[in-house]
Amino acid sequence: MRLDIKSTNPTSTPSIPSSPNDSISNALDKPRRGKRIATWMLFIVILVVCSLYIDVTPYQLFVGLPEMGVLLKEMFPPDWSYLPTIWAPTLQTIKIAVAGTILGAIPAIPAALFSANNITPFKSVSLPIRTLLNLVRTVPDLLFAAVFVAVFGIGPFAGMLALLFFSFGIIAKLTYETVEAIDPGPLEAMTAVGATRIQLIVFGVIPQALPAFISYLLYTFEINIRAATVLGFVGAGGIGLLLNQSLGLFRYDRAATIIILTLAVVLIIDNASTRIRRKLL
Amino acid sequence: MMIELRQVSKTFPNGTIGLKDINLKIQTGEFVVIVGLSGAGKSTLLRSINRLIDVTSGDIQIHGQSITSASGSRLRAIRRNIGMIFQSFNLIKRTTVLNNVLSGRVGYHSTLRTLLGSFPKRDVEIALTALERVNIREKAYIRADQLSGGQQQRVSIARALAQEATIILADEPVASLDPLTTRQVMDDLQRINRELNITTIVNLHFIDLARDYATRIIGLRAGEIVFDGSVGEATDEILAEIYGRPVKADEFLDTSREMQVVGVT
Ligand SMILES: Nc1ncnc2c1ncn2[C@@H]1O[C@H](COP(=O)(O)OP(=O)(O)OP(=O)(O)O)[C@@H](O)[C@H]1O
Ligand SMILES: [Mg+2]
Numbered sequence: 001m002r003l004d005i006k007s008t009n010p011t012s013t014p015s016i017p018s019s020p021n022d023s024i025s026n027a028l029d030k031p032r033r034g035k036r037i038a039t040w041m042l043f044i045v046i047l048v049v050c051s052l053y054i055d056v057t058p059y060q061l062f063v064g065l066p067e068m069g070v071l072l073k074e075m076f077p078p079d080w081s082y083l084p085t086i087w088a089p090t091l092q093t094i095k096i097a098v099a100g101t102i103l104g105a106i107p108a109i110p111a112a113l114f115s116a117n118n119i120t121p122f123k124s125v126s127l128p129i130r131t132l133l134n135l136v137r138t139v140p141d142l143l144f145a146a147v148f149v150a151v152f153g154i155g156p157f158a159g160m161l162a163l164l165f166f167s168f169g170i171i172a173k174l175t176y177e178t179v180e181a182i183d184p185g186p187l188e189a190m191t192a193v194g195a196t197r198i199q200l201i202v203f204g205v206i207p208q209a210l211p212a213f214i215s216y217l218l219y220t221f222e223i224n225i226r227a228a229t230v231l232g233f234v235g236a237g238g239i240g241l242l243l244n245q246s247l248g249l250f251r252y253d254r255a256a257t258i259i260i261l262t263l264a265v266v267l268i269i270d271n272a273s274t275r276i277r278r279k280l281l
Numbered sequence: 282m283m284i285e286l287r288q289v290s291k292t293f294p295n296g297t298i299g300l301k302d303i304n305l306k307i308q309t310g311e312f313v314v315i316v317g318l319s320g321a322g323k324s325t326l327l328r329s330i331n332r333l334i335d336v337t338s339g340d341i342q343i344h345g346q347s348i349t350s351a352s353g354s355r356l357r358a359i360r361r362n363i364g365m366i367f368q369s370f371n372l373i374k375r376t377t378v379l380n381n382v383l384s385g386r387v388g389y390h391s392t393l394r395t396l397l398g399s400f401p402k403r404d405v406e407i408a409l410t411a412l413e414r415v416n417i418r419e420k421a422y423i424r425a426d427q428l429s430g431g432q433q434q435r436v437s438i439a440r441a442l443a444q445e446a447t448i449i450l451a452d453e454p455v456a457s458l459d460p461l462t463t464r465q466v467m468d469d470l471q472r473i474n475r476e477l478n479i480t481t482i483v484n485l486h487f488i489d490l491a492r493d494y495a496t497r498i499i500g501l502r503a504g505e506i507v508f509d510g511s512v513g514e515a516t517d518e519i520l521a522e523i524y525g526r527p528v529k530a531d532e533f534l535d536t537s538r539e540m541q542v543v544g545v546t
Binding site: 185186188189190191192193194195196198199202203204207208211 | 385
């Protein structure tokens, strides 16, 4: 990029027209532009082919749009009398998210410490744990939920468990990356005073990594509160079950009440969490 | 014998020679300053003494105990006896000065006890006395990162004192401080050395500082001891030999003395 700027800057070139820099940048310029155009073309071709293949076309949007209008009309006015009924399930949704996040964050701490190369210099320990973390993170939360519903039956426990695994994967990964980036100085100082490995972690690692860890915990909680609202679709508890029912019974006015309440909850929690996170860092 | 190195050599995994057949005895209460060019092996020597670096061959004894062959709780007990001061202070920045000084006490307690997080009253007293000795007791409850560089270095000295160490190793303790603070920190180290009879080994790259504070100067070059003697014996000619060239102005902290040297050479 810097070469590009130089070649187009007239003031730097006239005195030395045959500057080697110049010829290099010109030579680089053409294939680079060609490459960029080719990349875009490829991108568009892939987009068109894929959407044709799976029947996703602008035509559908065109046909569907009026339906959307109909739906919106049915949704308003929302059925506010439904509010007392959905209060408890909404609270349950929040509880699922809170429990899942915290219970996932706890095992994430040792997992992160055992994955971080500067704390656990044994590849035989860190590698299996990192692999496990990578595996956990490939599974979508809804898939976890569906599996746990199958195992433990319908209800909030399955949802909580799904979010627990999901949070564990994210928090452990982000935390071990933070731990690997901490200042090694205090660790060295603790080694020098004769600290055990655990004392070194308590005095050298935790004070440095804690703010980031809490920030990841809150961030994951923000994600989980959204995920928890749809867990009910696969029977894993929370407000999603009622939303699914309302939609199935064509009670769009009730669905609207649920959506508005959920939106409010998500907004409030996001706001609070973002504020705390900003203070921490 | 306080510290004894016998035929100590260190070759780094990449083949670089850090130390070459070092034999050295240091007595209780000495104030040793190690000088030498950058890369001469000063840090390597210091860090071998408390085994932050494992030597390749030879033996290092502290109070007659081999730290080279120690491990586990015995190694930690020897380390507890050796305070270390770093150029970059290496404090835990987000916590209070007092907690930093208390962290020097962990070697005296079981892991479980420190996990619970409370130090006995006696430890707090030891920590506060240590802070008093370096004149910053009033900063005890302030976060460490809110102190100036010189104050932070004094906290790290207090940490070593809280260890109740009998040896202090200081690796370029004043390299990131201004000239005035440099003197204050060196004065603190000297006072502690004299009042508590703590054996002190300091790496310095300012020659005038070395001469002002040392009771003994050791010159290192390419991992070998090329000079070992009193301050009086460390003449400009000797130093020029250690450095392999005439001593330069930037090897003096005090620029007024730079003139004298220019006059000499
Ligand atoms: N971890 C390491 N791996 C490889 N070589 C190293 C390592 N640490 C130090 N060295 C090399 O060992 C030699 C001695 O290094 P050392 O840090 O002891 O020098 P020093 O005298 O403290 O220098 P300075 O005044 O710059 O701090 C140098 O050549 C250095 O490059
Ligand atoms: Mg050094």
